[in-house]
Amino acid sequence: MANINLHNVSQAEEDLQLAKNDLIAFGKLFLKDDFMRSETPFFHYEVADAVNDLDIRQLAVILPRGHGKTVLTKCSIMHDFCFAEGPLFYGWVAASSKISVPNLDYIKYHLEYNDRVQYYFGDLKGKKWTEDDIELKNGCKLISKSNLSGIRGGAKLHKRYDLIVLDDFEDENNTITPESRSKINNLVTAVVFPALEPGSGRLRINGTPVHYDSFINNILVGYSKAQSEGNDFSWKVITYKAIQDDSTPIWPTWFGAEEMDRKKKFYADSGAPQKFYQEYMMEVQSEEDSIFNRNHIKYWEGDFKHDEETGISFLHSKDEGIKPLNIFVGVDPATDSTRRDSDFSVLLVVGVCPDNNIYVIDYIRKRSLPVLGIPGDFKKGIVDHIFEYNGVYHPSLFTIEDTTMSRPVFQALMAEMRRRNDFTVKYAAEKPGNRMSKRDRIQEILAQRFSVGAIHIKKSMYDLQREIITFGPRMGHDDTIDALAYACKYANPPNSIIEGKDGTYMKHKPRAKSWVTA
Template sequence: MAERALVRRRLLPFIKRHNRDYMAGWVHADICMRLEKFSQDVVEGKSPRLMITMPPRHGKSEIGSKTFPSWHLGRHAEHEIIVSSYSGDLAEDFSRKCRDLIEEDKFKAAFKTRLDPATKSVKKWATTKGGGFTAAGVGGPVTGRGAHIGIIDDPVKNREEAESETTRQKIKDWYSSTFYTRLAPGGGILIIQTRWHEDDLSGWLLSVLADAEREAAEAGVDLAADVDKWDLVEYPAIAIEDEKYRRAGEALHPDRYPIEALMRIKRTLIPRDWEALYQQRPVSEDGDYFTQDMMRYYHPKDRPPLSELRIYAAADLAISTKQTSDFSVIVIVGVDRDENIWVLDMKRGRWNSLAIIDNLFETQIKYKPEIFGIETGQIELTLEPFIQKAEQERKVRLRYQKLPTRGKDKGTRARPIQGRMEQGKVFFPTIESTPWMSALFNELMKFPLGRNDDIVDALAWIGQMLMMFGIKRAPKAPRKKSFLDKVRKFGGGKGRHKSSMAA
């Protein structure tokens, strides 16, 4: 009797009752405690939002998608639950486990919940109280099915899907237009995943919350009540710092993955996969495609004068003022006689067409770049008529060069600038001296896994331009006139030996 009462109240004893060999560590006890609170918040209509990220093969699905739903339905048979994963087959495996568990005698001895014999399909089954379980692949239909609890367990399958901007956007659209709309008032969302990318589903939802918090702080108001406030719980495989239950450097679940096993995995994986999958940091602090070792800095007072540089500019444009859209970016660089690239200035914002035109012409007037590169597409589709009109009105010619993408992905396009940085040939202003440098540095270190890459795209075009059109020799610094020069001036410059450098 006491055990049955305990499993009705507590999730971990419930799991152990149905699996006597279950190896529970502190992390599993912690997850169970959080899911118990999540369950109660759903019952009380508090609309809980819980996000749990942890490494592969550490038991997150066993708890969150296989046993938690059956435990919750044992307590609240009238509730409906939707569970989704990257494939419908995997979601159905979760469904089968929950359904079969509810059919066990041990479950029936502790709970009154019973399955409706008329609906026992792994895709959708019901209880006799009107609740039930629906399994669906991420991106699949759940129309006509409601949910007091919506669970998403690993929405992406692999690195290829995670790095596909198209796939990530499809997942976001499915979450917003399909999954989210099935939620009952006061219902809860549980996301359990291994991190892959800064802009994966978890990263995107956290960024939406961060944007809302920033806007509220800037306006001096409280965060709006309709904003989803996520409770984020991250479990790195190896503790990054001292935590409540372990010290820095200790393993997450040493009984299954001792530190030696984790270090073998770390040596096998490429750094970005280790940081994302096992440490739940989809972007390494040291960078991946671009690294901190590649960065060379200058103080503005130490930069060569503009008269000794050949100036180039490149623009990566996104015509929109929405807060969720990409940024438009203009990068201006100077190239010296030794072919060093000095990053001089950057403009960045979410601009409409007229604002883009203003920024393009401001750059042209201030820096007079020899080549102003703009990606094909935006020019022909939207901007060319505005540019032609502005040239007539402002009496300024925008000397732009259309840059063809030719189907290159972002990583391939960035290879030339990456190569120059590896050679120590690209110099950036110090972060302390330049307000926009912090955003530039963050994008470089997070590329290609970061949420934003507009600055990197513009820099990549600089590298492409210099490769396509070549680097012209920068002008020499003006030579101070000697006494002999002054004599020649008064003598009319007529000497028997004319310099080959004379104009």
């Protein structure tokens, strides 16, 4: 650590004291080429404060491309190592060696050749000085890796990582398939997180979402959901779009309005307008590029009731009062062993009122859902939920996706009917077909209903809303909207229900005409 004389200090010592307490001041003093090119934007100060707060154990810095995430990381590592009062052990992960090696080269260069670093801190270069691993004379150690699994087993003597930074660790290449995205999630949670020093280790993520089901975007989704519901979230999240809601850029001196317009025009003229929204607006698929958008979604609030005496289901809407319903359920099982950990099994209930509006009443969306639960372990399977929904909602029809891998669902359903002596479940096996893609099939069923504003969901149905808004070629999951499409496939209004003069509803039962004629 530098020797700072707090009494009778010179200007140089004052500068050093300020740099110790202020990360941006450190950058301006020691890393001028990066920090003096432009006026420091407000969000850099926010990130700097969070980076220096040792009580923040999980920090996600999710900012547009080119907005200083990596520069701030380089600065914070330099700062921590220069002012270290004891040995620090850091890990730094990028998406490829083309990024991880230059990252470490930057640190090595400034520790070796930066005149100001040499003046204030002396020669810090230690005996180990390779392209992916360096150790300073003060005992600080930095490992820079090109993949998440490279962090596994890292330790300095008996100490685990004090800090691991995942810096733009996701890109278009490693998030292509559901399996690759699931692998990243598993590596972060099962390899990286356990590698931290217990009680003090910190995890920091820098990035821009590259896929709607990417780890970074799922943090954004979870954070937004926690905020809307007033719940705590395990990550401290700092995120901004390049252009704010008032149409002003967040970094006007570097990415001003003219520059952002130029970038937007470039992507549009290049035939990839969605890339601008992905790279700078933190939207993996923009509303301009999506098939459905927020304007297509209608909301409702209220309750569902079923009258056992008349056998009629009702919607109690806060805005529209009581409406009789026909109930339909769509079932999209993820029974493929290669998909069960990445896709969701979904059962979704809709009600159709006399004016042919669709109301999404309830749905179950779970990963790794078995076909049938094991008695005694309290874990329900798809078939158990079918019987449960049948008892609660009394649907006219379950429409279940029929594929080779979902055949066990039908076998278990028929076997369970015999075992329970309950044959009231009415279902149709619906083959996806080979003539059109899954996305085209979903669009064919739902497009007209969405276009006339006939589909209503609850605001709490976050996953369904997410899939509707992002429905298109770059969406993360389509399991919930697929179940909605199956539920709507044969949905029809309750034409056989009539309203009496006293305001009660009853099922119309046609009378047989007399054979006697005049």
